[in-house]
Amino acid sequence: MNIAIMGFGVVGTGVAKVTEVNAKEIEKRLGFPVYVKTIVDVRTFEGQFADRVVADFAIVENDPEISLVVETIGGVGVAYAFTKRALAAGKHVVTANKQLVAEHGSELLALAKENGVQYLFEASVGGGIPILHPLVQCMGANQIEEVCGILNGTTNYILTSMVSDGVSFEDALAAAKAKGYAEADPTADVEGIDAGRKICILSNLSYGYQTRPEVVPMEGITKITLDDVRIAHDAGYAIKLVGRTVRLEDGDRTAYVAPHLVPHSHPLAHVEDVNNAVVVRGNATGDVMFYGKGAGEMPTASACVSDAMEALAGYGTQPTWSEETGGFQDPKVLKTQYYFRIDGSLSDAAQAFHQVSVLQEGAQTAFLTEEISGYEAEEGAKALNVLAQMRVLGASK
């Protein structure tokens, strides 16, 4: 079977490598070989795959021998246009493009269905870690109560450095850039946008409705200070950037991304460096966690190739959701403990929130509230000079 790759950057190159390096394994599993016939990219390349590179996507679009296209362009411009054309031409499309899936997934899934092909995107969340298929397929008999996870490796690397090396956010970010873990413009990572796209995809698959990124509050890690890291650590918590989507009692749902205090007893607290982890709470299974490298050339590429194998062999299921967007509520409806660090005294804190647990007293006061809603947190904070405010992640069940 012949496939094509659109976009010959890091992941695209990985896809070509995986099909070469593991050609024997792949053929053994499928009963037929998978061959990268054409690569679409406007740049020129050297090496093994150079002579398969073409600049014109129409060559792939009009090639009846190519039944599947791996889209590794990224973004929503050309990738969106080419994906639509590939699906319309009756070709399966496989991708790692979380932005495209989060923003236009519903439309692309409908187009795939219309044309009798699959649109698969296991690699869009957690890179090489299997999450979406297990959620939809292996946990299919569960009602999903909640999904929460460390969905961005760059920010987790930065937070790990702040904890273990005691360096500031700015220094940790510089180190992450030097190691190639952060991009020149790290906005999408450090502001929680990348994690936000992934939590949208997880929410859509968990609850069957579309959650659009623009309704999901996304907060990043740029405001976290070493003071917060130290206070949290001494109280038995790690600070992690967590994406969460929760089923509400009335069948509605919510989702958001924000830094959390994660108790050391919670499995997410031990996810270090560039690793990702997703905890899925099913009403029958309880908490199940998927953990591993959430990015990188070969892990992400191998998830794309595994999806490609599935589509070509006709096994596996199509993770999908409805185009409906109703039933999304502001995450402030959720009740959790909150962490506050204020420029003020314990009596200020107690006046605002009644019951609090003190973590630090002095010129600044740090404390945890009881379980309160986001609205109550907002109300209580009004009378305070708040320096830092974060949710506490509840215990694992």
Add this chain to the structure above:
Amino acid sequence: MNIAIMGFGVVGTGVAKVTEVNAKEIEKRLGFPVYVKTIVDVRTFEGQFADRVVADFAIVENDPEISLVVETIGGVGVAYAFTKRALAAGKHVVTANKQLVAEHGSELLALAKENGVQYLFEASVGGGIPILHPLVQCMGANQIEEVCGILNGTTNYILTSMVSDGVSFEDALAAAKAKGYAEADPTADVEGIDAGRKICILSNLSYGYQTRPEVVPMEGITKITLDDVRIAHDAGYAIKLVGRTVRLEDGDRTAYVAPHLVPHSHPLAHVEDVNNAVVVRGNATGDVMFYGKGAGEMPTASACVSDAMEALAGYGTQPTWSEETGGFQDPKVLKTQYYFRIDGSLSDAAQAFHQVSVLQEGAQTAFLTEEISGYEAEEGAKALNVLAQMRVLGASK
């Protein structure tokens, strides 16, 4: 669609409950409802499902309306006979029965294929944690280098108690029995036999060949003392019962179960209580971990029902392997560091193993060797009065 349950014990009851409690979710996902029409058990029951219980399996076997049977009898006697009859009658079979899958899986898979039905057993390893499908399907583009895991919740609960409460193996076992985590006869758990059956299944799926339980060395946790637990902890290790299967350089494979010193930096070190976790190392993904409750009524049942949904709807893949058994090597070929506690001095240790790292000196000496093979460990141990000997699990990659 109508299904039947064979064996109405803990897991069988859970299967009936999951299909009831999550009936809406299941129907939404499949497009049709799943109904438990008949339950086969020789006992009599009260409650909701009592009037569906029949004693004679032939009623299910001859019922053309029943297209799938969930086998929750356990063991290899009746379960084996009824599974063969169900498959021969053209019914899909779903099970949590690791003993049957490990001992007779090849035959049953062949029989299922012959009759155009599926034999699915996601619940046989890790209970409600998705492992087998992700391994075969989502990581399908990888060559699997190694699978290792904490595969038995009872022994992990006992080891966790020994560490956190400082109680002996005997006392921890008694507590586990009192909590319902250990059976009256805990032999299969504490001697590593249950974990051994699961590592056989994981090995078969990872490498495509059959590894029979009788060739797999299985060592349990009965000889672990509080001394070892303490020495290991002080040196930065947790003691865990680990099942491992490894691809050898020549394409052969090995597998075994034994207690290991697991470094605190390894994700398996933080798996506590009755939780299970499996780390799969793919040549493209690196290490991926699956974590959660490895047993229990509802988690295990939900995995069975998810498998049933897959078979009934015709999506998903059949995890399978060849009947060939060749290529299995003794795990002594593997090279790792070893932990020894001896009745002897450091110079005795150094004479036997040359380079060692001392963990404890005194009346007894505890030390770690360099990376050596099991044969070298055996040879070196001959001259020593060995009180305890365990492998050290290598770092996660």
